[in-house]
Amino acid sequence: MKNNIQQLRKAMHLSQEDLAAKTDVSRQTINSIETGKFDPSLPLVFKLLKTLDVSLEELFIFEE
Numbered sequence: 144m145k146n147n148i149q150q151l152r153k154a155m156h157l158s159q160e161d162l163a164a165k166t167d168v169s170r171q172t173i174n175s176i177e178t179g180k181f182d183p184s185l186p187l188v189f190k191l192l193k194t195l196d197v198s199l200e201e202l203f204i205f206e207e
Contacts, residue, residue, distance in 0.1 A: 145204040149177045151195045166190040 152162050152173075159173040166173075166187060175181035183191065192202060 144182050145179060145206065146176065146202055147204065148173070148191065148195070148202065151197060151202070152177075155195065162191075162194065165194045 148162075152159070157165075159170045159177070163170045163173045167190070168187060172181065172183075172187075176183050188199070188202075192199060195202065
């Protein structure tokens with residue numbers, strides 16, 4: 144699933160390491176999500192939404 148995590152993270156001046164620490168995951172997990180190699184669990188999605196202060200529609204790009 145495509146997402147806007149990298150753009151949102153950079154707009155907040157957060158490194159992958161910073162975002163990982165705030166969401167209790169590894170930097171590699173953030174990288175894998177940003178590159179579309181890994182779809183996050185629902186609890187992690189909620190942590191990302193809260194940390195980045197965005198809606199689900201702003202974070203992920205739904206394609207049928």
